[in-house]
Amino acid sequence: MDKLKQVLSGQDDGGDGGSSGILERANRATTLACGTRVKGFAICFILGAVCSILGACLLWIPGVGLIVFAVLYSAGNVCALGSTMFLIGPWKQLKSMCAKERFFATIIMLWKNKGLALLFCLLQFIAFTWYSLSYIPFIRDAIIKLFKLSM
Structure with missing residues (x-):
């Protein structure tokens, strides 16, 4: 310290x-100890997901819905993205964001209307989850095998 x-x-x-x-x-x-890193990641990731989901739910409030959505969803994304810094550290995080295996997950962040915004929110959450899992060794391979077995 x-x-x-x-x-x-x-x-x-x-x-x-x-x-x-x-x-x-x-x-x-x-x-940070390994347990502390995992706890920090989980807390920030869950807080980010809650803010993003709450923002998406409040999107249809007449008048201020879009503003509330933009603020909560952006704060949720920043918090969730910051959560991975607990796993590998800030410098390595910034270096690896545009790595080949994370490129498409990093760039899915465009929208224009409410329906499209909701679709991209879902896609972005899935992409961020996949991105976050890339920092846990062998977990993405295990998930792919799990889906192959279920089909």
């Missing part, structure tokens, strides 16, 4: 002459 305080206050040079960025230094300084 002291190392994190030093990095965030700018007192730590990281032993590399100051050539690394703040995210990289913060990533090196944070040392």
Whole structure:
């Protein structure tokens, strides 16, 4: 924890002459236990999902529905996306967002009307779930095999 305080206050040079960025230094300084990382991921992911679902449910309120949707859905996405930083750290998260296996899940975020917005909300939630699972070793392969067995 002291190392994190030093990095965030700018007192730590990281032993590399100051050539690394703040995210990289913060990533090196944070040392969370595995259980703490999983709990942080679960809390942020669930909070993000609740905000997004609540926003989608409030989309049809006359007058302010679109504004409430935009705020809650955006906050939910930021929170849910931030949840994966607990699993691998912020710097590695930012580097891996556009990796080949995550590219399409990263770009599904366009909409124009309420029906289309709801469709893309669902697609984005599925894409984000698939994206998040890519950080857990072998889980996506297990899910694919599960669906193959059920068909």
